[in-house]
Amino acid sequence: MKITVASGKGGTGKTTIAVNLALSIKNSMLIDCDVEGPNSHIFFKEPMVKLKDVSIPAPKFDLDTCTLCGKCVDFCQYNAISIVGEKLLFFDELCHGCGGCKIICPVDAITEVEHYVGVIEKGGTGDLPVYHGMLNIGEPFGVPIINELKQFADDKKTTIFDSPPGTACPAVETMRDVDFCILVTEPTPFGLHDLTLTVDVIREIGTPYGVVVNRDGIGDDRVDRYCEKENIPLLAKIPNDLEIARLYSSGVPMVKGLPEYRKLFEEMFDRIKEMI
């Protein structure tokens, strides 16, 4: 079974839910797809060890063969190639690795090399393996890493994916091809607004989903009213407890520091199983 924990707004508690759910159920694994800022590993003592580099194919130009015809410049949809005077310039961080320039080059001046965009690391324990990806500093596109990370899901386990925030392509990529999505939000105007955006996305994808309200008590009941009106199942509410925030700040999972919360996650998982 595959479950993604997502949220339009950042900092609502995706990682908290993902980590504590993984710790509260049997035979689970955790894959942190927030490759721009992975945080799940912070809650596990075991160090993360590099499994592999992630690369995309990028063009290499043989400048002796190149006739500066400009066909690749005109073709590239990402403006990654330009000719200035008698010089060809390539901006590797804009390249999506589509290979079009190589196809269109009339004199075969382009070959492909690997352009490294990030790494995949593994940690956790045998019982609960943790994977994450990390986008290299200055690189704009994390989706190739997310796609490779998703391959590590083990069908014999319950895989929890920790999604990046937002509703753009990296978040959508993590919400696709899973059995269930947990949408985490806060009972505030920002929380509700960004939840509605995420609901629009998840409805388009068609994955079954439910909502978890985090920091319950800090705001008002606007999220409850919205979920009731839209007929969205409310999976759980986690109270606004400063002790939870303190544990979080020092990297201690809530179900370890406050074991009474384990039940909340077990029940959440039971509800999810009923819904898929």
Place this chain on the structure above:
Amino acid sequence: MVKELTIISGKGGCGKTTIATSFAALAKGHVMADADVDAADMHILLQPEIRKSEVFHGLNIAEKNDDLCINCGKCYENCRYGAFDPDNTLHPEKCEGCAVCELVCPVNAIKMVERQAGESFISDTRFGPLVHAKLHPGEEASGKLVALVRKRAREVAESQGKDIILIDGPPGTGCTVIAAMTGVSLVLVIIEPSLSGIHDAKRIIEVAKHFQIPAIACINKYDINMKNTEDILDFCKEEGIEVVGKIPYDDTATGAMLVEKTVVEFTNGPLAKTIKKIWEEVEKAL
């Protein structure tokens, strides 16, 4: 010379928008820009009146004419994003707009067509002009939309004689953040004293260094973990990043949000005073 300030944090939910909207209320002669285009929130507190809206076209998208298709399989073989099945069925949602399929199709059955990827707006608010945008769900070209928001904000600043652009940045370190911070005069990094907050702040500070953008920092909810706050102060000292203020944990930030006001309009208490002081420091640094 128009100066641009971008507020960033790496990790989401550190208080970027709370601080950005308070700055919006405190600043004079400025334009605001919401660069968090896939989960924009500034407008909730600023209640903009939209004066001008414009359709944003992202990258083109492949469209296939099945009547012309001869099932040769070239699109499937050459697409690197899995947008075609082996039977040549097109999945537009996986298309990255590279146009390779159009290039290799021998019978012109595939055309790249424009798609509407979002909208951008120029609005009036009680604190001055706001440029904001809405990216359609799942869209690819969010960095391009951020670049458009910044371009329009600069035009508004120039035409109205404003000299500061306040940019509320998105979380993360990828394309939208890079587009929100390259070439600005200064970035303010909001750091939350949690291990996650520190981890992500260090990464975004690396990004700022990579693009050679001057950075200053402030710590939000500093009293949640004093040891981590000390570590942040040490780290910033080592990196030569000035820490312009420490904001205590305070529920009034949420109180203000609930009535859709900025913190400095809602209260005169310690939280508002700290933010005012930080704004003075930021103005000096700009």
